[in-house]
Amino acid sequence: MSLKELSAQLGLSQTTVSRALNGYPEVNEATRARVLQAAAKNNYRPNQRAVSLATGRAMAVGHVIPLAPRQNVVNPIMAEFIAGASHTYRKMGYELTLTITAEEDAENIYRSLASKRSVDGFMVHSPLRNDYRIELLNKIGLPFLVHGRVADTDESYSWIDLDNQGSFLKATQLLINLGHKKIALINGNEELTYAWHRKLGYRQALLAAGMDFDEELEFSTPLTESSGYSITRELVEAGKMPTAMIVSSYIVALGVRHALAECGLRIRDDVSVITHDDELSYFDNAGSVPQFTSTRSSVREAGLRGAQMLLDLIAQGETGPQQQLMHAELVIGSSTAPLDSHP
Amino acid sequence: MSLKELSAQLGLSQTTVSRALNGYPEVNEATRARVLQAAAKNNYRPNQRAVSLATGRAMAVGHVIPLAPRQNVVNPIMAEFIAGASHTYRKMGYELTLTITAEEDAENIYRSLASKRSVDGFMVHSPLRNDYRIELLNKIGLPFLVHGRVADTDESYSWIDLDNQGSFLKATQLLINLGHKKIALINGNEELTYAWHRKLGYRQALLAAGMDFDEELEFSTPLTESSGYSITRELVEAGKMPTAMIVSSYIVALGVRHALAECGLRIRDDVSVITHDDELSYFDNAGSVPQFTSTRSSVREAGLRGAQMLLDLIAQGETGPQQQLMHAELVIGSSTAPLDSHP
DNA sequence: GTGAAAGCGCTAACAA
């Protein structure tokens, strides 16, 4: 059923029917009611491609997910963000155009989507500290919003981010207050801004407490179980095991836990472990199942709000960049103990 | 740059330029070369919305991901499938329109996307044994392909699936051949067809070996760490611990492993564990890191090929349903030992 | 081998 057919059936012009459907004020309310009823009855929905051609708005947002050559896997946190964004888009009548691609092809995707007029804006995922995409997208000219931040740039851009620095600051302070002097950080790839921010928070807490950071206790590593395993084994074998560890990801913590068990070390008794993470459950060494506030829900919320910010940018045309820092819940297991309980 | 501008610049009609660009044979090759060069120089790309309106093809495929009310998380396997599909779509000039939505809203999404003419077909994720979507989509009339299968239906539909039944058959046979008589199955939610198929394979192996299955050793549970933990504890505490377990998911296996450790049981020595899963690394009890062939790559491959099947369905209009069963690599850790090595 | 012209389904001036 097209507008033409519908309006013929109603004995009205396409214009009037279109106006009635789109809520224009100049339509007689009786007419509008008739139109709405007929539209509902015929299950009429405007052809989105035709609307877009006529209005010049694609009514779609492009999400481009670059897959790093080695880390050949879609990050579940991204999926969570997208789930939130999807909800907003639907509510606002937008669609989400997703492309998952090898990193080296991403630029082509952005350019192609933009010049085909398939999207009205972009969501940028997994920003690096120094990310070429800011400049690229500013040149392309479509509005975009970054999920996360870029550290080194003079370009202006809009973003929404969780406060990774703040949460790692708090995590480190917690351990310091428990009396720990040697605290290791097992962090993600620090080319990625979020990991870099986490390190900044960690160091900030140490410095504020008058402690210096020790680069031999700082690790930047892919977020895999085997990373956690081998780092922990190395620490133990080198006799450098700290009394506390902050682990950037649940999956890494699994490796840590395993290595500790192998070495006869017990979490909480021998070493306090904080996991900042996205998973919903965690076991401490005693087998209890503590409740966690997960960052997962924060990320979903960020997706929800980030999408709204992007749509605002798209609608407004020209305003300054929008920026929002969201509080990130710190996920702390019950596997932290005051230092004097360590042997 | 539009066709109009480009053709004006070339002193040709829009028709000729369009034909040259789209590879129609009746264009003079010299003309075509001129056109292609000018198009490249001007970075011309046709407005996709206009193309779609003119051709009646949206050049997009809809992926609708239903979020179960409780399992409020995007399954990483789905992400992997979509990564594969995205690659195919891009190669074929299609876009992927993604919607992540509460389960109860999915039907509206399908209807809306179809009647707005925003997509040419659908990919169906997470099919249940008895899934209303087959009937719904057959009624809607757009081509669709199911990633997975539906067990109870008379409707015809196209699908691509991994051979879950076959891989669990093999896993169970492996354990039987090692001499095990009591083998537990910790499975996912058996409303989902893939989990149901896994159980069928498990039972099939037992029956073929002249062993009866024991429903007290069969568990259908959400794929979480705590499921694995509590099931294992219950088995131990009830004195029903089998000598071998087949665990449907890595994350569940973590809970199993933990519970076993708590109870003083050692994997491989006391109980053999097979994990059918998607993760890339796994530690057996001795801390070695065995190599695995992951189903992850199979799933990515399925996405690649499934998308192609769907595009074929879209292109061909009317042909019978296409169906393809892919071999799924079984992921086996080194934590299986012949029964006589168990104490 | 090339072009004129109609039309895809809608929106948006401009008239009435």
Next chain:
DNA sequence: TTGTTAGCGCTTTCAC
């Protein structure tokens, strides 16, 4: 308050 008339940017008959 409603209708007439152009487009939006492309594809596709149909003529030449």
